[in-house]
Amino acid sequence: MLNYRIRHYLEVAYIIKNEKVLITEFQAYFMLSDYELKNDWKKLKEMENFFGVRFLDHGESITYKILNQSIFNQKQQLCVELYYRHYNNPQAAVHLIHSTVISLMLLSSGRREISVDHIAAELNYSKSSLRRSIKWARDFLEGYNIKIQNVPRHGLYVTGNEFYQRLCLVALTGFVNPRILIGLNKDLIFNEANPQLAAQIEKVMHQLSPQEVQLFSTNSLRIIKNYLIISQNRIHRGFFMNLWEDPTLEVLKQTWEAALAKKLFQELGSLDEITSEEISALAILILILKEYVEVEESGYENFALLFENKTKELTQKIQDFFEHTLHCSIKEPLFLDALHNSVSKLVLRDHFEMLRFKAFNLSGRSFAMSKDPLLLEMKDELLALVKQEFQTEIRESQMVEVMDIFQRYIQSLPLQFQRCQIKIISSLSLVDNMLLRENIIRCVPSSLYESIQIISRGSETTMTPKENEVYIVDQVLHLGNHPRFYVLDQHFDDIRNLSRFILMNGHVSTSAIQSVQSCAFTTVSEIPEWGNASSKSIICNGIQFQLIPVEKPCNAELFLCQYSSSQPLPDSLKSRSIVIIKYYPTQANLRLIDSLLVLLANDELFYEDLRTNPDLGTLDSYLSHWL
Structure with missing residues (x-):
């Protein structure tokens, strides 16, 4: 086991601790290039017997299966302790972020040396505090065959193939940045005001999609927001708008959200800089805070007082936005009551019902969906x-x-x-x-x-x-x-509902298919890509139905398409319409497949074929043979 880096043990611990890990998250958390990820996966497979487990690659995620419980129990605790000691501690996230920034600085500078003093000044840290961050940056760049060279009294620079340098630069600005912030420990508090680092985090957060925001824990978002409040004299409006829409609504249940909104309002400046969209979003945020956050009454009144100083002009902008853009009216008394007083839950609920589908970006959606x-x-x-x-x-x-x-x-x-x-x-x-x-x-x-x-x-x-x-x-x-493209929900377990759905939409409609072609079985071997022995195929009305069980769960989906392939296709399959049904063999999906078979067997034209082709046998024998 001496041939493995400490990173490999940490990766094992990370998988064991989380049980199921997204590959993108795993890659970003350990700052792995595609090249490193491929090699590390080989190492993890080699280490399976040592830990008594088997690591499983599901395409988008990694899990593990225990093979030897006694060995696993012996190694698990040591491995997890190692992980917590090296990564899951307050300073680890700082080093992750710093190593990313250092790598970006070196790659962007080309052959020009950058002194450690300059790096320390940019990050507002001492040189001794940056040693670990530089080491992590060195380890990451080595995954791309890029070396960090140290010239005494001059500084650091990188050497390596220019193509790999550009590839690494793309990786750093792409998949790494958004996700190095995901695993921040709940005890992590940034104590230094660091505008450069705050700007780096803010830039990263700007690029997040709603799906990526969900990867963050509530504590991670709290830490990031608090750090930005400490580090910057102003908060970027777009950044704030991005984060407060956390789909889980957990972020809005924290009392510090009120302080953040208050600081934002103070720093927005003149009214000319505020758009109607931002005003309406803030108004809805205040309503959410008042109803779902236990805010100290004094703090809320101060917030309302701050808002009341600009009541007339702001209210007019809000009303214009809702009436002219969203075509719904907001009466001034109702709106002011919602801001200044403790409004009953019923009133707020009615207000949200009105706003749910019409407000800017449907900001009330989390409240509605959570129920x-x-x-x-x-x-x-x-x-x-x-x-x-x-x-x-x-x-x-x-x-x-x-x-x-x-x-x-x-x-x-x-x-x-x-x-x-x-x-x-x-x-x-x-x-x-x-x-x-x-x-x-x-x-x-x-x-x-x-x-x-x-x-x-x-x-x-x-x-x-x-x-x-x-x-x-x-x-x-x-x-x-x-x-035509269609989706079948897997809850179509009733034969009549499924039959009605497909026939209404013309999948095997007799009116849509005029010519009657022979109904017969075709072997899977005729189709080069589908070599799965458990795959089944049936032809009905000139349409080939191909049922393919898959190894990982998915909803049973029905796709109507023309078969096209660069490989030569048998004459019997040329210009044939193919319905591909991919399914995971659960009871619900098997019921769906059974229903589809009954539907096909009961089609008018197919019955005609059964009568004219006695070789196919009876319906019962046909179904039992096929199933």
Whole structure:
């Protein structure tokens, strides 16, 4: 075991401590390049017997399985203690950030030496305090075959292939920065006011998506915010707007949030610098604070007094924003009462109901979603909103505003609500107005297409998907003249519901497929990419249904596509439409597959084939043979 660095033991401890680790998080936490990650994974596999475990790569995450409990018990505690001693301590996060900044400085300087005194001055630290940070920077750069050279009395510079230097620079400014802040210890307090380091953190936080914000613990966000308050004379408005929308709403349950909002208001300066969006967002924040945060009454009154000094001008801007941009009115007495007095929960709840879908960036969404993760009630509310706003023909100006709100809402959805998003979009498919429906569907960001596939619903649509929005489908199968993509929710365990869903949408509709082709089995070996022996295939009405069990859980998804491949394809499969069903063999998904088989077997044209082709046997024998 002498051939392994201390980092490898720390990586083992990190996996054992967290049980399941995202690969991107793991890579960023230990500041690994792609090259280092590949080599470290080999080392971890070599160390499995030593720790009595097996490390499992699930594509996006890493887990472990205990093989020898006695060996694991002996090594686990020592390994975790090592991890806490080296990484999970108050100063470790400082060294992680400093080593990133030092690496960036050296890579950006090229061959020019940078003195340690200059680095210490930039980071506002002593030279002796930077020794560990420089060592970590040296270890990280060595993963890219980049060396840090030390010239006495002159300073440090880097040597190595220019391509690897640029690659490393991209890595540092890309995947490393956002995630080195995730694992900050709850006891970590930054005591020094350091504008340079604060600016670095702020720049990193600006680039975070809502999904990345979820990776942060509440304590990490608290530490970062407090540090920025200490370090800067002003707080960047955009940075604040980014962070206070933490989807978990846990951040807003901390009393220091009120102090942060107060300081922000003090530092915003003249009214000319405040946009109506920022004002409305702050107003909603105050309402959330008043209802869900136990703020000292004196502190809240001072905050309200500070706000009251600019009441007239601010209120007018807020009213203009809500009335002209969001098309909903806010009465001045109601708004001022919400700011200055203890408003009852019922009033606040009603106020949030009004703001939920219309406020800037739908800031009340966390309050609403936290009550009902399945969001079942949102279908009716969204439909009611559409009916209320668009009783007559939609004007172009209204369309742009509403679509902008929907787009920001969908993009801000936490990961755990992505499946619920299917229900929302599905309910909107019932809207009669085609223009509204297509624009809402277009709002689904392309980043979500890796987990769900929703592009169009209904046979009358003429919308053509963009290339970068199509995740699996190479060529669109045209039934009639229109492309179709669908998602099947795994809860279609009732045969009638599943049959109605597919037949209504024309998957195997007799009206959509005029010619009757032979129904027969095809072997998996005919398709080069699908060599899985447990994969099954059936042809019905000229459409090939390919069922592929997968090794990691996923929702049963149905994709209609044309088969295309660079490899030669047998004549029997050329120009054949293929329905690919990928499923994880759970009971729910197996029920879904059974229902689909029954649906296919009960199709009118398929019954006709059974009657005209007695070789296929009876329906019962056919199903038992296939299953």
